[in-house]
Amino acid sequence: MPAYATNMRFKFPILALTLEVIIIILFAVFVVYDDGKSSHGSGHDTSNDTHVDNMVLYPMFQDVHVMIFIGFGFLMTFLKRYGFSSVGINLLLAAFGLQWGLLMQGIWHMDHGKIKVTILKMINADFSTATVLISFGAVLGKTSPVQLLIMTVLEIAIFAANEHLVAESLKANDVGASMIIHAFGAYFGLAVARMLYRPGLRNGHENDGSVYHSDLFAMIGTVFLWMFWPSFNSAIADSGVPQFTAVVNTYFSLAACVLSAYAISSLVEHKGKLDMVHIQNATLAGGVAVGTCADMNIGPFGAMLIGFLAGIISTLGFKFLSPVLAANLGIQDTCGVHNLHGMPGILGGLAGIVAVALGKKEGGDAAMQAAALASSLGFALVGGAVTGFIMKLPVWGQPPDQNCFDDSIYWEVPEEEEENEESLAHGEHSKNKAEA
Amino acid sequence: MPAYATNMRFKFPILALTLEVIIIILFAVFVVYDDGKSSHGSGHDTSNDTHVDNMVLYPMFQDVHVMIFIGFGFLMTFLKRYGFSSVGINLLLAAFGLQWGLLMQGIWHMDHGKIKVTILKMINADFSTATVLISFGAVLGKTSPVQLLIMTVLEIAIFAANEHLVAESLKANDVGASMIIHAFGAYFGLAVARMLYRPGLRNGHENDGSVYHSDLFAMIGTVFLWMFWPSFNSAIADSGVPQFTAVVNTYFSLAACVLSAYAISSLVEHKGKLDMVHIQNATLAGGVAVGTCADMNIGPFGAMLIGFLAGIISTLGFKFLSPVLAANLGIQDTCGVHNLHGMPGILGGLAGIVAVALGKKEGGDAAMQAAALASSLGFALVGGAVTGFIMKLPVWGQPPDQNCFDDSIYWEVPEEEEENEESLAHGEHSKNKAEA
């Protein structure tokens, strides 16, 4: 297959080292420790003792950190032969993205020409990587590490622009980021996936599925995401009542979502059985959908209604909508991010419009909420299409169809005990396999 | 097998959706955010700034959350073919149980007809699910999701009644819940298991065992439970000295328990080898047994003595007592909850009586401690027997003996790579397997 230059030996190291060197230079010029003297406009920095205040957010920062690195990383290990890439490339993109995100978000909020690092800014930097990891889910198994680093550079820059527009210009509410992270990340990724459409995978791929233990690894990701989502939705909320409200709403939305996701999974599956894809993903839709309203006075039962509905929509999306998108629109969405982040993200944006219109948030403006949703979707679709076009250039080492969903094209993979399977009889063998 | 209607297609979704809808309605009527104006009688809410106080407990809440969802969930994945159910049904029961628990505990402490949600109440709601998850361990592999939801409804209601009696009427000390959670959950589950006795499993079942990697998944659960147990035992302690004491006592009790559990495992096993069942479970008995005394002035060495003894009793229970209970009393205890939660829970209750009698807790009363232990065991055994009787009704989709301990009866299970094993040659095949 001469058309595919998947050898990463120089492309990838040169790109990675170059990016890191550029970032270190930019940090040397622009980034300093917060000295507690700046005024950020955030509710967290009103005290004199900023560093102690800073550290008050540290446990929530760590919860978010776990969601980014364990949650997203392991959620994607459900594929039978793609676990190294799922958790490994997740680590790479997030580690790069948090540095880049701090810069891209920071340039909108310079203080005397400097970006002053706080725990709050580190949380936001982690958040910016979440958009990339959501988009990664849409193209999982079909892209090279080089393509994904390029996507990270572009997506985070576009995310930061949209986030600034939504938060500062529109002054819209989106504390848990249903719109600016979840919907944005999903539709950005779907636009990229559309650009990278592979007709050769229309009939599926033998490695595009799980085995028993890969589904259990994925549940590590699911459960950590599920548990720490209250931290995600409340970490940047104003301290006091709003933060507490965001924790409570997210806790109950997720709990209600579990019941509806399980029920609908059983209802639509063969013999009433539960489907791991639904359980791994749709149980989280309540966290996505309650994001925009999380700090609003919607009542615990209001949060539960949102979660309940999100679980239903998400599960039905996996069952009925994803196959249609793949077959008719050429959108091959490996992890079904449309069902976990896309539709629930829009639901969250709509719920936010309604809640603000009903006066559940002091000073909110329903029109600005709607503009924020539209802006997020617009930036995502246009940005994703442009990014996908760039990623499609035939020089980034994209894998050929037959090597999709297979770690061994970019990783040294150990010889398996169950080696005699025909499914490993690819043209591409790892060093260890060759020794077998 | 016409007697077994294990198809969950309508039973399970209808029950799950109905329960969730009822809960949302009850929440709409009764549950509000805490406004900081109530007086709970808890040491945590004495400050004016209740919401900040509330959030002080948030990191401990998250530790407990991890124990409930990762700890219990993965601890039960040791079975070779029952990992989906272990972690998946654990998530279902806990997500439902925390909503139900908040209501069942809340009705005993209404404030102007409302239940006011605090982080402390969310911790208690998580706690109430722990009883169910302990009982789940006793019947793991032998019950349908419908039976388990019914058990959750009944067990949490009974737990809340006993907890109210113990804490409010008897005014007994049980900060780490050796009696009201561990002993209660274990004996409740054992009573259920006795009612659901299966003569057909007297000689074991080929799926009632582990494989190498399932034992490693279980260790994820063990280690998270072990690490965060100091949070479990101290989360609802009065802040200041009692909470700090509970952390220290639990930390050292668990450490001592590890040494005795390993030593006894090696002593009683073939050729001095260690047994994973003991390591996964008996190393945690120190956390259970120190629960009642956790906030008492028993000294670090006192805590270590309790943990040391608990590790011995628990390991010996797994080795010698469980086979006797199964063979002679018809109590088939899949996870050995009698050894991890039952006997160590009673040990904890007894240690509490002694410690209070020795004046280690200001204001304690040894007779009330004894009454609390008796009450917890009584509620558990009677409640469990009644619940087991209801669960035994032949309409809840209970699996036939040959499909016990097998995910594929209630889950879509992916085709395994090592598919040609004869152990999968059941009457029941998953869709994917059928394609193989």
Add this chain to the structure above:
Amino acid sequence: MPAYATNMRFKFPILALTLEVIIIILFAVFVVYDDGKSSHGSGHDTSNDTHVDNMVLYPMFQDVHVMIFIGFGFLMTFLKRYGFSSVGINLLLAAFGLQWGLLMQGIWHMDHGKIKVTILKMINADFSTATVLISFGAVLGKTSPVQLLIMTVLEIAIFAANEHLVAESLKANDVGASMIIHAFGAYFGLAVARMLYRPGLRNGHENDGSVYHSDLFAMIGTVFLWMFWPSFNSAIADSGVPQFTAVVNTYFSLAACVLSAYAISSLVEHKGKLDMVHIQNATLAGGVAVGTCADMNIGPFGAMLIGFLAGIISTLGFKFLSPVLAANLGIQDTCGVHNLHGMPGILGGLAGIVAVALGKKEGGDAAMQAAALASSLGFALVGGAVTGFIMKLPVWGQPPDQNCFDDSIYWEVPEEEEENEESLAHGEHSKNKAEA
């Protein structure tokens, strides 16, 4: 093989029980709860309300706890047949070590003849076990549980002496313990490994490698270590600016390290592929290397430079240096601790000398920093050699060469589904296997 008495039946239980009984007696005599009246010389205990202050550190303590028990434990599960020992013996050694470490560190800081437990002391006790777990990595797969308990007793005593010398006599800075934990633990372990050199393993061992899922289990360890390293490096820093600085520096050092480790891994591997050994380990070198300077005013970009360099050195070490050490110096370093903890630890010590010389730490003295590094290496090499000599005595149940890297010599191992492999055709079979 009459020379190898690997049956642990009496040796191990007697040693474990004896050690625990001695520790409980020592605790009864010496260890009490902190009453808030002592003066520790630590920045954390200046307030009157010590117990609340104490609990402020509790979330960081739990992060460190997760690193010790999940991080180190699962990082070592990469071996295909040694996961039980990796996570199980890790738990044993750490649970014993934290009790022993509290005593060994405490005797240097007695207060009226008592050791007063605080959360800070519990963090330090956890830290002391880290040295043992690092050394464990060097000899993983080649030692018995009895040998490892002996190593724990000796290594923690020697660690505590060196730590006291470095911190109290030299007054050197090493907040994140690059020197006193990482370099010390690594070179101690390498000295032990040298003493236990096995010529029979010169050509490798069939079990000294990973399988697909064992590499994924190891990534659980890697990612938890990576995420919580900012807590490790800042937990014992003075609160306020130094602690905040340590968090920020570690966060950025680790992020930069990921990029360089991935880049170099791809550069040196066959066809530009990534190697899991590098990803699992070298991505963490930035946390090690920034340790000594973590609380110094080196700037975020300074931290990134250190991490960037550490990722390069560590990856190159795995690729080129480890084979040389094994072949020419007889140092068989199972986990490559020289590359993750040894060289990056020295780099951290050197960076600390430079940073102090440049005035990045008030009151620092570059000569004392150099003395601290030399002391740590000296104590490690001499202590490790003596300890290795004692461990080599032929009475501790050391495994013969052919049973190295195999759980089944010390553990009951379940029958595997893929049982028909020839790799299990050892002389040693577990009970369950014998039944197959």
